[in-house]
Amino acid sequence: MKRIGPLLTLLGGLLLALFMLTLNATTGSASKATSAGDTVSASPTATRPPTTSAPPSPSASPTPAPSRSAPANADYAGRTDDDSSAVAVSLRDGRAIAYFCDGRDQESWLRGDVAEDGSMRLTGKTGGVLAGKLADGRIRGTVDLGGQRHTFTAEKAVKPSGLYRATATVRGAEIDGGWIVLPGGRQVGILNRDGAPGAAPEIDPETGAVTVDGQELTARPVTP
Amino acid sequence: MTVDPNAATQGFASPQPVPRRPGAARFLMPALVAAAVAVALGAYGRVHDPAGTAFNLAGFSSTSAVKSWLATASFGFALVQIVSALMIYGRLPGPGWAAALHRWSGRVAFLVAVPVAVHCLYALGYQTYTPRVMWHSALGCFFFGIFSAKMLLLRSERLPGWLLPVVGGLVFAALTVVWLTSALWFFRTFGVTT
Structure with missing residues (x-):
């Protein structure tokens, strides 16, 4: 049997x-x-009221066929040439999401497609355009935001460096934080409380753990 | 009493010697399947690009919280496994339905662990960047391998009496370490949250 x-x-x-x-x-x-990246949300994303820095809408990026020869999936992070801000770009299957952040009040999430030759033009919902090109393992380009042009270079970033985001509701306030962990460990981030930007507390890049207003949140790697 | 009608594998000494060849195949097949399952899971987690995200359940703050609770439920059923196994083997007084309890608590423990593993491998992948993560990844894959072996061994008859307890013990030990390095770590790091 x-x-x-x-x-x-x-x-x-x-x-x-x-x-x-x-x-x-x-x-x-x-x-x-x-929603850009996984988010810490007490309720499904769809039911949350939109914030001014709301994640890009569904129409932002139709899924392209992953069959074409897009640049390899990878993350890039670096600083602007004037050293005022940080830029991180995450590439997946021919799509890209980028985060530009000065650590105080200027930030933008940008997304778009990456061409086969590695060039990209990403646009932000709240304004801002990133034009860049991937070559020799780094992305060089410019970010136009708030009437200023920033030239940047982003080197390939391996975990725990990279791009992180956390959204949650803490004591009734919509929290939306973005962090760029640069190769070498430096962090640049902005935390929005109900749409008002401010300096972000440091995250533990290994776990993504961050304490916001006494509440422990988890920031997660962002992918397009 | 505690005799499981299905526990033929405990083995009464067989009157005639078991033929050598099928015997070897009996152990080899589960072992190969175990290795294949463990390696396949690890390879998938390693090669496939972690999505970083997956669906969440309403009412939980994060997928990690969902996983931690599912894993804890699985571990709870695994403890039932140990007790019911001791009952089946007569080491503990137990009711006649100890065997059914063992089978069904095992099934539940396994099925509850599957979504956790799917999320781990789909969203996070096989990682080695800290010892905790490395052991969790390796033993997570090992768990599903050795569990497959245990299931397949149950189908064989007249196994050596020690074999099932040892394999079952390995399954439990692997799950315990996997739970310690994930759910317990999560609860200690982030607090016992939902």
Whole structure:
């Protein structure tokens, strides 16, 4: 007699895993389009009232076919040439999301497509245009924001350097923080409380843990 | 009493010697499947680009919180596994349904752990950047490998009496370390939050 129970158990686990994977693959890309990166949210993103720095809308980036030869998935981080601000770019499957941040009050999330030759033109919902080109393992380009042009160079960044974001509601205030962890460990970030920008507390780049107004949040790596 | 009608694998000494060849295959197949499962999961987690995100459940602050609670539930059922196994083997007084309890608590523990593993591998991948993360990644893959082996071994009859307890113990030990390096770490770092 061969018992069938254990096989059914394994099969059940396998089916459940495949089901979850398809759920991830479908809703995952949808949520990626509505919210930049995973967010710490007490309620589903759709039900939250939009903030001034709201994540880009679903129409911002239709999923392109990943089959074309886009630049390899990677993260880049660096500073502007005048050393006033930081820029991070995250590339996935021919799409890019970038974050420009001066650590005080100037910031912009920008997104767009990356051409096969590595050039990109990313636009921000709240203004700002990033024009850059990936070559020799770094992205060089410019960010136009608030009437100023910043030239920047972003080197390839490996974890724990990179681009992080956390959104949550803390004591009734909509919190939206963005951080760039530069190669070498320096951090530049801005925390919005109900749309008002300010300096951000440091995150633990290893865990993404950050304390905002006494509440522990998790900042997560951002992907397009 | 505690005799499981299905526990043929505890093995009464078989009257005639078991043929050598099928015996080897009986152990080899689960071992190979275990290795294949563990390596495949690890390779997927390593090669595939972590999405960094996956769907969340309403009512939880983060996917990590969901996973921590699911993992804790799984670990709780794993503790039931140890007790019910001791009952089946007569080391503890237990009811007649100890075997059914063992089977079903095991199934629940496994099925609850699957979504956690899917999220880990899909969103985070196989990582080695700290010892905690390295052990968690390695033993997480090992857990599903050795669990597959345990399930397949259950189908064989007349195994050496020590084999199932040892493999089952490995499954439990792997799950324990995986839980310690993830859910317990999460609760200690971020507090016991939902």
